[in-house]
Amino acid sequence: MTHQHPSTSSRLSPATYAVVAGRPDRADGAPVNPPVVLSSTYVGRGEVRPGDTVYTRLGTETWEPLEEALAGLERAAExxxxxxSGMAAVSAALELTRPGSRLVVPQHAYHAALVAAHRLGERSGVDVVEVDIADTDAVLAAIAGGPTSVVWLETPTNPMLEVADIRAVSAAAHAAGALVVVDNTFATPLAQRPLELGADVVVHSVxxxxxxxxxxxxxxxxxxxRELYDELRLRRDIGGAVAGPWETWLALRGLRTLPLRVERAQENAAELARRLAEHPDVVAVSHPSLPSHPQHERARTQMSGYGSILTLRPRGGRAGADALASAVRLWVPATSLGGVESSLERRRRFDSEAPTVPEDLLRLSVGVEDVEDLWADLVGGLAAAARV
Ligand SMILES: Cc1ncc(COP(=O)(O)O)c(C=O)c1O
Structure with missing residues (x-):
């Protein structure tokens, strides 16, 4: 079986490519969707040659359609x-840091990624430097301040939604001999393609x-x-944090509607952010679409959408935020993000969240529901917060 090659994506819009990528050949009687192969091992005799499928931890045709589709969407050549998991990909990419060198990371980022970076620092003598990645001068100074081997960007950041200048940081990092890794989970390749802006590696929480x-x-x-692909692949092979067949299949099935979902969720998020900014019971709202967002202009030029995560600080402080999370009926009070359903959580409920994230900050993952229903539910939640 052969699949669409990533290069096909350069000729198709992402909306089309997400639908056609990774399909089996169109032979008569062939399935329209790639099959799931449930086998841990493959028949083989004699010498193992590069590219042979031998053992599922090392590679299986069940992963390939999704791997090709993701590469096409991110415009990756490999x-x-x-x-x-996303963290398995993050850990593999963090290990690209050279022992004894500097690793520049955002002061706000997915908290487990920062924990992993600091643990790597302690174990491998890596100098982990946290910076405000929206402040390009500060990032450049951090790169210049020591023998930097990796600059880690998350943009927009989780949960503070700071936006980094990927192009400028990549140019400076490369001049200093460092690699740039971008966690593109929040933006998705529909809204931002870091490899085209100079980054070396993109990671995702799929x-x-x-x-x-x-x-x-x-x-x-x-x-x-190719060199980085081989490095990362070796880390997957020996680290063993490999994907299960059903997860891969479900993710490819979900990916087919990514453009539709992202488009709708982004529209909803921008509309809710606009309304929240005018609501009397809102202390602060942040979304890159808002002119009040400090990197609105950067997001407008670097991204082709503003993403569908927004943050909200309601009246009533921490207790108000908790009251809102308890009062909403449609929004799901839960961690994680990026599902079709809208969800929200107060990020500081996690001890490991950065102390500079306000106690009352709610992170909202806007889904694909009708925006009026979402708004009505939020207004009820804001009223509950204001009564605290
Ligand atoms: C930005 C970001 N990166 C990475 C991860 C980790 O992904 P996973 O939960 O799939 O391990 C998350 C999870 O919340 C995330 O938000």
Whole structure:
């Protein structure tokens, strides 16, 4: 069986490519969807040659359609690498840091990624430097301040929605001999393609928008460099954090509607952000679509959409935020993001969240429901917060 090659994507819009990528050949009687092969091992005799399918931890045709589809969407020259989770992909990419060198990370980012970076720092003598990645001068100074081998970007950041200048940071990092890894989970390749802006590696929590239905834990790493592909693949092979066949299948099925879901969710998010900004019971709202967002202009030029995560600080402080989360009926009070259903959570409910994230900050993952229903429910939640 052969699949669409990533290069096909350069001729098709992402909306089309998400539908056609990774399909089996159109032979008469062939299935329209790629099959799931449930086998841990493959028949083989004699010498193992590169590219042979021998053992599922090392590669299986069940991963390939999704890996090709993700590579096409991110415009990666190499096939994607799926991992057991977003964190497995993050950990593999963090290990690209050279022992004894500097790793520049955002001061706000997915908290487990920061924990992983600091643990790597302690174990491998890596100098982990946290910066405000929206402040390009500060990022450049951090790169210049030591022998930097990796600059880690998450943009927009989780949960503070800071936006980094990927192009400027990549140019400076490369001049200093460093690699740039971008966690593109929040933006998705529909809204932002970091490899085209100079980044070396993109990582994803496929568990979020790419799979899109809050029913899968999966991750991916993408690159256009054969050398980095080999490095990351070796880490997957020996680290063993490999994807299960059903998860891969579900993620590819979810990916088919990614463009539709992202378009609708982004529209909803921008509309809700606009309304929240005018609501008397809102202390602060942030979304890159708002002119009040400090990097609105950067997001407008770097991205082709503003994403569908927004943050909200309601009246009533921490207790108000908790009251809102308890009062809403449609929004799901739960962690994670990127599903078709709208969800929200107060991020500081996690001890490991950065102390600079306000206690009363709610992160809202806007889904694909009718915006009026979402708004009515939020207004009820804001009233509950204001009564605290
Ligand atoms: C931005 C970001 N990166 C990575 C991860 C980790 O992904 P996973 O939960 O699939 O391991 C998350 C999870 O919340 C995330 O939000």
């Amino acid at each position: 096939p994607g690498l799926v991992f057991a 568990s979020k928008y790419l799979a899109g239905h809050s029913d899968v834990i999966l991750g991916a790493a993408l690159t256009s460099s």
